[in-house]
Amino acid sequence: MSAKRLAVLVVPVLVLVSSALAQVNEVSITAGRTFVSTQTVPTTGLPVHFGNEESVEFNYGRFLTSFKVFGLYAELPVAIYPRMDVNYHLGTTPKDIGALFVTPSVRVNIFSGESVTPWVSVGGGYGRFREAPVTLYENRNLAAAAIPA
Numbered sequence: 001m002s003a004k005r006l007a008v009l010v011v012p013v014l015v016l017v018s019s020a021l022a023q024v025n026e027v028s029i030t031a032g033r034t035f036v037s038t039q040t041v042p043t044t045g046l047p048v049h050f051g052n053e054e055s056v057e058f059n060y061g062r063f064l065t066s067f068k069v070f071g072l073y074a075e076l077p078v079a080i081y082p083r084m085d086v087n088y089h090l091g092t093t094p095k096d097i098g099a100l101f102v103t104p105s106v107r108v109n110i111f112s113g114e115s116v117t118p119w120v121s122v123g124g125g126y127g128r129f130r131e132a133p134v135t136l137y138e139n140r141n142l143a144a145a146a147i148p149a
Contacts, residue, residue, distance in 0.1 A: 026061035026073070034081050041088075048093065051085030061107065071112025075121065078102050094131035102126045 036050035061075035079101040086093045105123020 024063045026059070026063075026075075028059045030057040030059075031055070034084065036084070044089075046089045049087040051087075051096075053081055053084040055079065055081035066112055069111050071109040071117070073107040073109065074104070075107050075123075076102070076104050092134060094134055096132045098130040100128045 032055060033052045034055040035052050038050070039048045040046070041048060057077060057079040059075060059077045061073045064072045064074055066072065080099070082098045083096045084098065085096050103123050103125025105121045105125075107119050107121040109117040109119045111117050
């Protein structure tokens with residue numbers, strides 16, 4: 001099945017489901033690349049470069065109640081970047097890192113139910129980080145290259 005035919009089947013279903021659930025529930029998925037600028041290590045003055053890797057974010061919001069023009073929602077955003085390359089001159093950093101963030105929060109929408117609704121969200125959360133083991137073979141190659149034959 002071609003991608004065009006699949007889109008013709010999936011898009012109408014998603015529109016119907018989202019319109020049925022939009023009264024109380026909000027679901028969103030965002031995918032893209034995570035950009036982290038180059039950082040400098042203060043003790044050495046050398047830069048640490050980060051790769052621009054893919055990330056994905058899911059958000060579920062549940063309408064709780066409304067007060068005149070304000071709408072109160074409970075939401076659960078989850079952001080994941082499974083792998084981001086790390087490059088440092090000395091080779092003492094992990095090859096790559098990853099992270100998962102879960103931040104339950106409360107959101108207040110102004111003019112809830114209208115087409116444009118500014119909002120404020122407050123919450124706290126949990127972050128879990130993963131790092132690949134440090135590979136020191138790069139340092140051994142540098143040391144071997146420095147020894148005259």
